[in-house]
Amino acid sequence: MRIAGIIVFWLVALAFLYWTRRSRNVVFWPLLALACLLVFNLFFTPQFFRLELREGSFFGLPVAQLYGVPIDVLNHASKVGILAVGMTLVIAVGGIDLSVGAVMAIAGAMMATLSVQLELSPAVCILAALGAGIIAGMWNGFLVAVMGIPPMVATLILMVAGRGVAQLITDGQIIIFNNPILTSIGNAFLLVPVPFLLMLVLLIVTWLATRVTAVGFLIEAVGDNEVATHRAGVSSQSIKFLVYVFCGFCAAIAGLVQTSNIRSADANNIGLRLELDAIMSVVIGGTAMTGGRFYLASSVVGALLIQALTTTMYAKDVSPVVAPVPKALVILAVCLLQSERVRRFLASRRDAA
Amino acid sequence: MENDTFLELKGITKAFPGVLALDKVSFSAKRGEVHALCGENGAGKSTLIKVLTGVYPGDGGKIGLDGQTIVPTSPRNAETKGISTVYQEVNLIPHLTVAENICLGREDRLAGVIRWRRVWKRAAAAIKRLDLKFDINLDAQLSDCSIAIQQMVAIARALDIDAKLLILDEPTSSLDDAEAEELFRIMRTLREQGMGIVFVTHFLDQVYRVSDHITVLRNGELVGEFTAVELPRLELVSKMVGKNVEEVKKLEKRVTFTSVSGRKTVVSARRLGRKGAINPIDFTLNEGEVVGLAGLLGSGRSETANLLFGVDPADSGELEIDGRRIRPDSPARAMRYGFGMLTEDRKFSGIVPNLSVRENIILAMQAKLGPWRKIPSRRANEIADQFIKALDIKTPSREQQIKNLSGGNQQKVIIARWLAVHPRLLILDEPTRGIDVGAKAEIEGLIQKLREEGMSLLLISSELEEVVRNSSRVIVLRDRTKITELSGDNLTERSILEVIASQAKDDATKETLKCE
Missing domain, CATH: 3.40.50.300 (P-loop containing nucleotide triphosphate hydrolases)
Structure with missing residues (x-):
């Protein structure tokens, strides 16, 4: 039964990989890297695939919970995955948002402070935190789209100032909270961890919102040639503004997840350096830093790949001090495989042979 | 004046996704001669130049320079081999001065320190060889100069390298008549100095003003090489478009207008x-x-x-x-x-290069509808196909990236974009x-x-x-x-x-x- 399950999983995975290759889907390369990593673990890290079904509860209701390393990967990748969804759209318009980590801290600080100091209801706390993220996004969008400041500089401002703002909100304290609803965001399970479900829902909703409407098309057009798109009557300013606001919103969700997960708002450490992981996920996913075509699901796969790498490294007892090196090498390989120049080189070698 | 052939291209082939841009094209150039390269858009002129200067690797064929086979890998590499190119959009560095641009990459150095006085002298010497009627300020920042001056600087750079072959790719597109005239005078001067010049242009008058030989390309194939004086203008056009002379005459007829008063x-x-x-x-x-x-x-x-x-x-x-x-x-x-507007600079403000022909056509229409109401994909396909047919846009499919189309076809796509919104x-x-x-x-x-x-x-x-x-x-x-x-x-x-x-x-x- 177990063996059959494993075989079915790998067959489905292989078929999916084959399909993405056939349809020249960009998600192929990050997926292939992820699959290779899993195969490596299948052989060399026996405990990696040990899954366990446990009894658990979700607000009093009995629900099953899956435990195991792959589930940990999904759980931990969710924060970066959520960030990557927003970051993909920002990068697609030719921008970048360095402030997402700081915005995570602001959102977390907002939620915790309102809940503990003002004893507001959880729903209000969550909405206020999301609102803070949206306002942060509007600030970035204003600087980039309206004032015309280069995105790197504009978002650097909030990246630096954001943690200060978060400190102001928490009054320099680490605020610990116990509200069951707030702590469940980052800790509860509905068979799989709630953060993962949040990421999945965000991905699907974003995909629908960009592809069922023309927003995705216009984002790609603005990212590919902003001047031409503007001259064709598209308000490129509002498109850019919109994606920065959305990116701030995503950062706030990620902030809620992490704050909830550690049950405290630590303005100095929440979301620290995650902006770089998010950018990396998008790049691995195949969206060009210069803007244009974007691939949401592929970015999320990129986030999963980064986390799977990290987890594998821990499972193999690689010291956390040197772990970034092999991680960087794998990421480099994926990026190289996506580079036009390397592909052309490989193609010419193949033709010559 | 030596008149030997020193550049020989044989059987050059280059394919792009869905298009065979060059099909076994041969071309040769002699010292002390202006050789015009003519053909419609998509005929393969630019591609041939780009293969010759190493922008793209060729898929087949040989390039011989002075009897030796060469494989240019980049425009800079071609430059070191003596092939210098001046593009319509000048590819020099706008924020450097005229003198710096002329000697860029080959500055005189002493222990790694650039000897500016010498650089300046060399630049001045190169400019002098152009025999201009006016002065070029060597200390001016290049971006402050007119396009015409920038092109002359690019030519001066070619002289400083001692280029044997100068390629002028649509040099006169952005020049007015007086500027173009000055350019032709320079071309004649250089020809007398024994340089080989390849001249690509759409202006047929200009072809006859300066060229000795004309090579005609059509649809990526070589139509033939002719002596300029032996090829009447109408015949040249008919060879370029592949129609007979009578049909071409019809094209050139002037439109007569009905009265516009009372409109x-x-x-x-x-x-x-x-x-x-x-x-x-x-x-x-x-x-x-x-x-x-x-x-x-x-x-x-x-x-x-x-x-x-x-x-x-x-x-x-x-x-x-x-x-x-x-x-x-x-x-x-x-x-x-x-209102609708076809902008002047197609690359800069017209096409959205990496998007498909279909997406480029429906862009203005979608802009008018706003971002939330998407044109259904079946409708978008219909519109795209309809315009591809109506305007005879040559593309393998509506999903082809527009950057892979020739200039004329790109222009038709942009026109289609505007016609779709009925301005x-x-x-x-x-x-x-x-x-x-x-x-x-x-x-x-x-x-x-x-x-x-x-x-x-x-x-x-x-x-x-x-x-x-x-x-x-x-x-x-x-x-x-x-x-x-x-x-x-x-x-x-x-x-x-x-x-x-x-x-x-x-x-x-x-x-x-x-x-x-």
Whole structure:
């Protein structure tokens, strides 16, 4: 039964990989890297695939919970995955948002402070935190789209100032909270961890919102040639503004997840350096830093790949001090495989042979 | 003067996804000779030049220089082998000075320190060899110089390298007549000094002005090599488009206009202007009429168009559509009034290069609908297919990336983008620039068809012939000011030139050649 399950999983995975290759889907390369990593673990890290079904509860209701390393990967990748969804759209318009980590801290600080100091209801706390993220996004969008400041500089401002703002909100304290609803965001399970479900829902909703409407098309057009798109009557300013606001919103969700997960708002450490992981996920996913075509699901796969790498490294007892090196090498390989120049080189070698 | 062949291209082949851009093309060049490369858009001229200068690797064939086989890997690499190229868009470094650009990458050094005095002297020597009638300031920043000067700097650079072969790819597209004349004089001087020159251009007159030999390409294939004096102009055109001479004669016929009086006014401008762009100007544009805008480079033609379309909004005067006051302050707003505009620089502000032909066609339509209501994909496909067929756009499929199409076909896609939104006023800024004779005739035919359907058109072109041929009324601009309006029997190329030249002929020449 177990063996059959494993075989079915790998067959489905292989078929999916084959399909993405056939349809020249960009998600192929990050997926292939992820699959290779899993195969490596299948052989060399026996405990990696040990899954366990446990009894658990979700607000009093009995629900099953899956435990195991792959589930940990999904759980931990969710924060970066959520960030990557927003970051993909920002990068697609030719921008970048360095402030997402700081915005995570602001959102977390907002939620915790309102809940503990003002004893507001959880729903209000969550909405206020999301609102803070949206306002942060509007600030970035204003600087980039309206004032015309280069995105790197504009978002650097909030990246630096954001943690200060978060400190102001928490009054320099680490605020610990116990509200069951707030702590469940980052800790509860509905068979799989709630953060993962949040990421999945965000991905699907974003995909629908960009592809069922023309927003995705216009984002790609603005990212590919902003001047031409503007001259064709598209308000490129509002498109850019919109994606920065959305990116701030995503950062706030990620902030809620992490704050909830550690049950405290630590303005100095929440979301620290995650902006770089998010950018990396998008790049691995195949969206060009210069803007244009974007691939949401592929970015999320990129986030999963980064986390799977990290987890594998821990499972193999690689010291956390040197772990970034092999991680960087794998990421480099994926990026190289996506580079036009390397592909052309490989193609010419193949033709010559 | 030695007349031996020293550049030999044999059986050059190059394929792009879905297109065979070059099919076993051969080409040769001799010392001390100007060799013109002619062909329609998509004939493979640019591709041939790019293979020769190492921008793309060729898929087959041999390049021989001075009897040795060479494989250029990049334009810089080709330069070291003695092949220097001057593009339409000059590929020098805008923020460096003229002298730095001429010697860039080969500065004289002493222990790693650049010896600026020597660099400066070398640059001056190279410029001197051009034998110019005016001075070029070696310390001027390149971006402050006119395109003509920038091209001359690029040529001077070629001289400093001791290039054996100079390739001029559409050098005159952005030049006015006086500037082009100066360029031809330089070409003749260099030819006498024994340099081989390859000249790519769309202007057939210019081919005959300077060329000794003509090689014609069509659809990526070699049609033949001819001696310029033995190939009459009409025959050259017929070889380029692959039609016989009689058919070509028909293409060149001038359109006759029915009377335009009594037509309904669509747009009227009163004292419309913008500081630093165009002085207050009055004009009206009517239904079913093509109005031309003529003037030299920098006379305010594109500025007027940008004013109307809200790219650089007016800061004075009034604009009315159907008697209603309007203020187009952005292209999006202008589109709501029923304006459309084909921009001058296709690459910079026309195409969205990595998106498909379909997406490029529906872009303006989608912009008009706003981001939330998407055009259903079946409808988008229909629209794209319909325009690909109607305008005879040559593309393997509607999903092809537009950057893989030839210039003329890209231009047709952008026209389709505007036709899809049914504008009342369509502004065409240089619609046939960088486009071959065949596509040009098609686009001109289209302009007349749209006029007959009642559209109002504003046509800008630096080719007076084209403006005169297609417009029933021409607004003549000089120094950012409207001088006069010509129509009916008064409207000839000669009359326009006379108006432009009436006062400030010398000033105009100096103005455009000067390094600011």
